Amino acid sequence: MGTIQIRDVPDDTERTLKARAEREGKSLTAYVRDLLSEEAATPTLDEVMAKIADDEPVPYDPEFVRETLREGRR
Template sequence: MGTIQIRDVPDGTERVLKARAEREGKSLTAYVRDLLNEEAASPTLDEVMIRIAGDEPVPYDPDFVRETMREGRR
């Protein structure tokens, strides 16, 4: 596992994060690690757009769309 050291965190930010960690029964390290893991697991908008751009185009058939909508309303 890697190590990340963060300097120059404002005192207010540190206090808020410590309080949130305490409410969740975690150490500050565990709390911030969980935040970082959540952030890394969520793709950015740019990553999503790149993935979409690489997808095959979906053919558009108006009749198919109308029929699908009719079937969904039954």
């Protein structure tokens, strides 16, 4: 596992994070580690758009769509 050290965190920010960690029964380190893991697991809009751009296009046939809708309404 890697190590990240953050300097110059504003006092208000540190107090808020400590209070939130305490409410969840976690250490500040565990709480911030969970926040960072959640952030890293959530793709950015640019990452999502790049994934969409890399996907193979889906062919669009209007008649197929109409027929599918008709069949679904029966």
